[in-house]
Amino acid sequence: MLPAIPAGVDLAFSKEDEKFRRSLRTWLRKHLPKRHDEIDGGEDLNFEGPAQIAAAKKWQRTMHDAGYVAIDWPKEHGGKAASAVRQTILAEEIVTHRAPGLIGQLGLHMLGPTLIRCGTAAQRKRFLPKILTAEEIWCQGYSEPGSGSDLASLRTKAESDGDDFVVNGQKIWTTTAHFADWMFCLVRTHADAPKHKGISYILIDMKTPGIEVRPLVQMTGQSGFNEVFFTDVRVPRSNLVGELHGGWAVANTTLAHERNMLANPMRTQQLMADLVRLAARRNDNGGKVSRDALVRQRLADLQIRVDMMKYHSWKQLSDEIHGRPASVGGAISKLVTTELNHEICATALDLLGDYGPLVGRSPHAEDRGLWPRDWMFTLGMVIGGGTSQIQKNIIAERVLGLPRGA
């Protein structure tokens, strides 16, 4: 018998990587909390109350103590300088074991790498350790009500006043702002410069007077996003990251990561596996729903695309590992994956018929109401992080070289 997939296209992991995976699995089985939903804020990081937040922080600390947090960071900053393969293995196992997400992920994935690349030594020393341990939780202050897709048109302004900036304005869609300790934030420091050129990247202590956080309830009924209002908020000049007016470039170093978070192929596979299980479990007139010819066609069509995006991610990962130029950026993954996730959930609702709309607290709800909630949440992800229309613009202009629109 030949191996599952032999060399040529080489899908084998090295012995060391396989060992990493095995010990991670062992560790996870041993340390995973009993009920994940008591510790996990879900994809929208919507933690319900201080007890859940405390539990989530503890989980990150446990993960950190075991050496599974920020493994991509350089060793001198507390990371493991792990390869892209190990990062992928970690992400896969986290999803496969349905381990809770990390409460400090915005610090770990967005601010941390930014400070490592653009921060001062003092900033790194001050902030990085507490990101790792979840002692300080970060939120991201980019989007504004008037600048959704058009981020560069943001208007929250920071005016110099002595050694401080004075910040006035409003941010929106601010995940975790209701319990975050700090915010990394894009502000306009030069009103007359062209749109991209007058923006700076600053760090704001959320306890500073003049900050008001209002939860923004989603159509799912959950909060998680917030609006944040700034009225004469004083921020020390030492909290500027990178050059003054140079914040656009600073932010762009980690913007791609946001797209990747939304296009996690493991998450899609998990959702699809749940759908297949649902179809095999539901009965329709004495037979499994999954025996229905129409259902089989829909499931197969979805499964094909789910698997395709898995292989596509392998291809992208391979290019990264082996230092080849990326053939395409994350726009395709963001576009295809978010729409696929929503379609998987919509298919589940269709299979469920009149049971589809029943929410978690209903005893007749399937999968504790996961499907209707995710059906809504996944549409939010089609919109967030750059709508599908924006991704298509990016593909057309940057990849296919078609002219920029008016």
Place this chain on the structure above:
Amino acid sequence: MLPAIPAGVDLAFSKEDEKFRRSLRTWLRKHLPKRHDEIDGGEDLNFEGPAQIAAAKKWQRTMHDAGYVAIDWPKEHGGKAASAVRQTILAEEIVTHRAPGLIGQLGLHMLGPTLIRCGTAAQRKRFLPKILTAEEIWCQGYSEPGSGSDLASLRTKAESDGDDFVVNGQKIWTTTAHFADWMFCLVRTHADAPKHKGISYILIDMKTPGIEVRPLVQMTGQSGFNEVFFTDVRVPRSNLVGELHGGWAVANTTLAHERNMLANPMRTQQLMADLVRLAARRNDNGGKVSRDALVRQRLADLQIRVDMMKYHSWKQLSDEIHGRPASVGGAISKLVTTELNHEICATALDLLGDYGPLVGRSPHAEDRGLWPRDWMFTLGMVIGGGTSQIQKNIIAERVLGLPRGA
């Protein structure tokens, strides 16, 4: 038992109209040629050789003698001043009986009404009678290679020289030009005026020296369209219709008709009925293809839209008959109908599997190869007469009031 559809929504025709339909049916059954394909050029008016052209002219003359040609024209010009209902009945019966199309339809539907509205008495007297009898066949010279969707950018120019215009340039997609006697044509008579404002509408004798007609073969392998080249073609000034430089308005009086020709709901119903018959006839593993659950879903989905467009056309017709303002123009019908026609044909190919691509001369071809040919031709109709993109622009801007694009 109640009547099929009782009053309220009133779908009954008047006694006189029903009588018109009955006598038309009787006439058609008696006079229909034995083999339509020997006389009918199809939707692309692609007549094969002089014998077919002569037969087609004879058919129009037979129809005319019986009073069934140009019934919408005023009586003083040889028409019947027939109501929209009668026109619809005529169109329905023509399609239902699969009677050949009229070879002179561009004269009957486009130039005739234009001359009646904008022509001089002399022009009407000279041209209208021979349009009715098919003694003179007309072609339409609007599109140019550089101006497809953007008709107003046309560049064929007509310069004044004494009592003549001198025409130079090129037209394309000119149906029937290879045997037409005359062309109604849009030309640029004022080079410096804004795009729409320097255009005139003139009539060109196709026998004039300097005209070259080259057939343009379609992807179906058939011709029907042509390119027409003009080199110093002299056209008497008396052949100008309407004002000099006022041709845009003249052409627009009948442009809507082109859209309607492409969106004939009867044609769609006929195509759908053919598809249903095909599915009922084909066998798959001992059972009719129409018993397959997937096929039934596709057929039902198509049938629903086909019927919907029929009712939609009734609604539009009713508004016209009763003098109510039209709720929407023909853009929806053009958009939906042409795409629906193409989808019906594509479904037929799918049902036929490996038999799908077989063309008419193959003994294994179904329906004498109609499906693959129409699958191609209907895509041409999605593009022609304003692409689907153009129709969506029209709906967005003129109906929904969204801003005009850049």
Place this chain on the structure above:
Amino acid sequence: MDFALNGDQELLAQSARAFLKAEASPSLVRRLWDDPVGHCSDLNAKISEQGWAGLLVPEAHGGLGLGMLDAAVLLTELGRCLAPSPFLSSSVLATSLLSFAGSASQKRSWLPRLASGEILATVAWLEESDRLDPTGTVLRARRARDRFRLSGSKLFVLDAHIADVYLVAARTAAGLGPDGVSLFAIPRGAPGLSLTPLEGFDRTRRLFEIKFDDVVVERDQRIGREGAAWKHLQRMLDVACVAIAAECQGGAEHALEMAVDYAKAREQFGQTIGSFQAVKHMAAECFAEIEPSRALLWYAAQAQETSNKEASRAASMAKARLGEVYARTTNKAVQIHGGIGFTWEHDMHFWFKRAKANEALFGSPAFHRERVAALSGW
């Protein structure tokens, strides 16, 4: 020939729209969202005053004696504003079923009270299998001398918490075919009967589970002939299809209007988003689906007056098509709104949720397409 609304219907549409704009604004929808009842007795009373409760009731029984096209006109307006109202459950579905199945004396006894709004009724049909074919009706009504005893449960019953009487489909004979299904009128408070709300994401419409624990029913509570209710349920299914299709039509029209209005106002990249061709074409595609579907709806509504195969076929066509069009339109409308359309604060999600719930209610698009195929003789 005139394929259009008549003058009275045009008037009904206009007055209903004006009335509902004033009386059933989005703020009412929002206020009732978390309300345990989810209905406004004030609004219900005013709707009865308009005579709408008796719209489908013959004049002889105190109603307006109008038809399904009139009802569709009204339901289009109710669907446009998502008005919380028992009009669908009581005045359309239960009233129709009583008219189809009831004896002359039963109609005399029930219809005037339904027409005046004095009482509300609802239909209890579906069960755990969620199936609309005869196998879905399992609840057994066992005869015990002159009475029947019902045990089992019904699901997805509309407005059961405010209906005074339930029209319950139950089997009076063994088997799973169309024969042996009977109909009973059972008051809400009957001993042995209990209600559980089915919590769903569309809180503009309330559904319930009804449990029957040896509920005793007198013989005269049986509506129509014993074992012969199936064909009446089928005809009511057609009515339900048209009614929900009408709601979908109104809802889709409104959702697109909201999206178009937003696209004209919202600016990004220095221009209104409605000037981007991608947004324009999204809106145009929705409109090109919604506009012709109105003609399909009218045809299906009018065809109900004929009670033949074409009535069922047209009803299923309308339900299949409008259900999908509404769901697609609201999805696009949320996307055109961008992030704000995803918030609770904005009203858009009310329509988005209703659309998906309506798509499933009384049969999925696939169910109705198969029904169209069967009724077409394929």
Place this chain on the structure above:
Amino acid sequence: MDFALNGDQELLAQSARAFLKAEASPSLVRRLWDDPVGHCSDLNAKISEQGWAGLLVPEAHGGLGLGMLDAAVLLTELGRCLAPSPFLSSSVLATSLLSFAGSASQKRSWLPRLASGEILATVAWLEESDRLDPTGTVLRARRARDRFRLSGSKLFVLDAHIADVYLVAARTAAGLGPDGVSLFAIPRGAPGLSLTPLEGFDRTRRLFEIKFDDVVVERDQRIGREGAAWKHLQRMLDVACVAIAAECQGGAEHALEMAVDYAKAREQFGQTIGSFQAVKHMAAECFAEIEPSRALLWYAAQAQETSNKEASRAASMAKARLGEVYARTTNKAVQIHGGIGFTWEHDMHFWFKRAKANEALFGSPAFHRERVAALSGW
């Protein structure tokens, strides 16, 4: 781990593309369109010189001993330019089937000649029912002492007019199940055998009907064991799926490139049509389908080395997906070209036609989705 082509494969892709650009230009495609043979012996000879005919033949039999991923790389390039070539019919399908089913001595006798291009072969499988399941193979091979006699007909046989030998699936035992199907190698000129071209709209690929009128076959012409050919045909079906998917990938890439190039050059309303968002998004949607599908193709090709259930599942996935992607892409590409894309004179229609023919060849997308479902154990 490295999910990518290796250096040799990259080289193969580049050299094949350069070679085919020079040797199989659109003008060749156009010239051969109306040619009765539709092949160019010059090109075939050059392709054999490259060693491609022996790509899948083991080195021991004079071939290159490469695998399906290498073949897919080459087929992607052939599909890109629609090169008229018996590579698919002979060097991939017939060669694979011989390798799977043939005895050691049969392989020794046939494979070297196939590898060198000395002879061409093709597979005759489908019949009137156009079915890929066992019921589709009806042609009876009756044993008469040491011989077999075949009567009946085969349809949709690729390149039968230039193949020197046909691998014919026939029933040596009664029944319609997988058992009893045997394989025979029959030379083109065998007495009682006749060919009829199947005229289709895609003239870049020629299909034939073969009629067998009491064709006599010697015992040693039977390939492999009697009655045991079905599993080999199934494995060849997987190879066919990957091969056609590869063609689709190349064709779709090329069609989109043509459309994008045209959109950059063609002006309407005073700007290039590629600056209109509607055109940009059409192109972007195509690209977002085509780019990830390459990874699916590679995976499916590589999975063929395993000959397990995953090989069939991945092959059907690739065939279902790429077939539809190619058809959609060419449809959009024609639309982006506008009227000119509808003309014979422009090359676009070659790809448009090939795409639709490929979608049906060796099983429709629906057929392969059902196969995926079955192999997934649903």
